Amino acid sequence: NAGVMQNPRHLVRRRGQEARLRCSPMKGHSHVYWYRQLPEEGLKFMVYLQKENIIDESGMPKERFSAEFPKEGPSILRIQQVVRGDSAAYFCASSPPSLLTDTQYFGPGTRLTVL
Amino acid sequence: KQEVTQIPAALSVPEGENLVLNCSFTDSAIYNLQWFRQDPGKGLTSLLLIQSSQREQTSGRLNASLDKSSGRSTLYIAASQPGDSATYLCAVSPMNRDDKIIFGKGTRLHILP
Numbered sequence: 053n054a055g056v057m058q059n060p061r062h063l064v065r066r067r068g069q070e071a072r073l074r075c076s077p078m079k080g081h082s083h084v085y086w087y088r089q090l091p092e093e094g095l096k097f098m099v100y101l102q103k104e105n106i107i108d109e110s111g112m113p114k115e116r117f118s119a120e121f122p123k124e125g126p127s128i129l130r131i132q133q134v135v136r137g138d139s140a141a142y143f144c145a146s147s148p149p150s151l152l153t154d155t156q157y158f159g160p161g162t163r164l165t166v167l
Numbered sequence: 168k169q170e171v172t173q174i175p176a177a178l179s180v181p182e183g184e185n186l187v188l189n190c191s192f193t194d195s196a197i198y199n200l201q202w203f204r205q206d207p208g209k210g211l212t213s214l215l216l217i218q219s220s221q222r223e224q225t226s227g228r229l230n231a232s233l234d235k236s237s238g239r240s241t242l243y244i245a246a247s248q249p250g251d252s253a254t255y256l257c258a259v260s261p262m263n264r265d266d267k268i269i270f271g272k273g274t275r276l277h278i279l280p
Contacts, residue, residue, distance in 0.1 A: 097269075158213070
């Protein structure tokens with residue numbers, strides 16, 4: 053069973069461009085979480101999604117950021133009109149469907165650099 | 168509001184020594200606590216998971232303890248090796264699934280050869 057996959061691993065964008073980060077959860081997992089780690093800071097929750105639903109987006113910046121987890125295909129974190137402050141490592145985690153909280157399995161992350 | 172604190176922020180010890188990393192949390196209503204390792208340029212690796220009903224977990228040279236009532240967890244590393252150099256993160260999962268996992272800022276560990 054392959055782990056959580058994220059691509060690309062490294063992404064370079066110029067200010068004003070769009071960044072698309074992809075996350076493929078582990079097989080059988082229907083919950084996806086996105087985290088952001090800014091330099092010298094801890095991981096911060098961004099958004100929690102289930103298939104076709106956003107459950108909790110309280111950690112998402114109000115503008116330019118969006119996330120989706122379609123019925124088919126990977127989860128996408130989209131950042132429009134990137135700025136230098138968006139440079140960070142973005143981690144995706146997945147967990148299986150469960151009534152209780154469960155271990156989240158993390159992907160290797162995507163490191164976004166905005167020039 | 169749950170807060171997770173890790174002390175120290177950075178630690179350097181000679182190879183072969185035993186060491187303890189500390190994690191404290193403010194809300195004892197947790198489902199589980201995890202310790203992760205983060206290597207530069209790589210994702211998180213889950214090291215140990217302690218359920219709220221447990222007091223400790225062991226894996227090889229690692230031992231993690233949990234004292235829920237006092238809001239503390241420790242990660243004990245025995246006979247440290249240079250390969251143990253990494254950032255160690257503590258994370259708390261809440262009882263309510265709709266709430267999110269809260270991470271500490273980590274302890275940067277450097278083992279001196």
